[in-house]
Amino acid sequence: MIEINNVSKWYGQFQVLTDCSTQITKGDVVVVCGPSGSGKSTLIKCVNGLEAFQQGNIVVNGTSVGDPKTNLPKLRSRVGMVFQHFELFPHMSITENLVIGQTKVLGRSKEEAQERGLKLLDRVGLKSQADKFPGQLSGGQQQRVAIARALAMDPICMLFDEPTSALDPEMINEVLDVMVELANEGMTMMVVTHEMGFARKVADRVIFMDHGHIVEDATKEEFFGTPRSERAQQFLSKILSH
């Protein structure tokens, strides 16, 4: 589903990604973790072409992301993305947030889009908030709406860029619950997160990044059992000790 082959990226002289390669097959849930500044967010943004990369290639569902001939908007419309800071459109009601992509990008009728949007809103437990605006919702609620907005486009896979990092602790679980449910339904997911509980529960593989390198790419059992790299062991000991 997603193939990342020898991707390197520079900001001017500074190299943020070095020779990153991995694959995500259909139905897999892959968690990407690592210290801040390690390039995980940059890597996930390369997957749908929000960030450009200078070397290597990324193929999503048979389409090469870096190819100048690729219709990126079309590709992105099939790849759902959830951001750290939710990024709902603040001037639109919750319903409008869910509808606009479906009507303007997928060409669905307004009625169809609304029906689909409300169904997904119900699924993330927020049907009663349909007519509110993003600014009137809590962070956890906004992030659940953001997930519903991405799902409304019927994505073939989902990218999550630190979806719980900006949330108050008591709101993290309501978002993770939605994500676990999604994973259990067989959605292909690439998740940048520090939530190791989530990784333990649903991840098929864990990728550990440091200084722009993929240091470790292992099954969940291997990673939590005996991570091979010293750096990953250090990282785990720091975030799992409390």
Place this chain on the structure above:
Amino acid sequence: MNYHWNWGIFLEQVKAGEETYLDWLITGFGWTLAVALTAWVMALLCGGIIGTLRTAPQRGLAFFATCWVELFRNIPLLVQMFLWFFVVPELLPRELSLWIKQDMPAKEFVTAVLCLGLFTSARVAEQVRAGVQSLPNGQRMAGLAIGFTLPQTYRYVILPMAFRIIIPPLTSEFMNIFKNSSVAFAIGVLELTFQARQMQEDSEQGIETYLAVTVLYFICAFVANRGMAFIEKRSRVPGFIATSK
């Protein structure tokens, strides 16, 4: 002060004609409104486009927009008025130049609107650019991630918020355009300032004349201000801090 006050002057007839001085001022007020409002529509359209292009990732477009802004905001408005009126027609092909000078209807009005509209568009463009750049980059990414093209992202995501954010500075620009329209008298538009000068010379009651004109300009700017405040209130985004109040 040895001044002969005469507040009844407005209802008196002008020296060479049937109409009263009040008629002159009302006509002038009408042209002031016409120049200012037409130029404002133009300034909003051009300023919106140019300000957006200034934030575009395509270097060429951004450069063009920067040139536009620098050109129209670095030359005094009065000089621009003369340039459009006296210089630009001379630079055009002969036939067109002749037509403009001899046959173009409402030549002074059209020139004044063009000049004031372009001048103000540069200022509006800067505000639009500031509004766009004040939004978090994540908004642009979210628009693109959903499958919007870059123009769609601007149309549905970025500009609706940017314009809401810049309503306060746009308000003062809208007020400025009424006040700046007075410069149009220099090329012979029969607007309020022009009529005031004419009335002052004709009636020799300069103080009454300019006090009346002051009140009329004040009303214009005041109504513009209240109108924009109303729009700001109507377009308020619930729960969004920057535009609440």
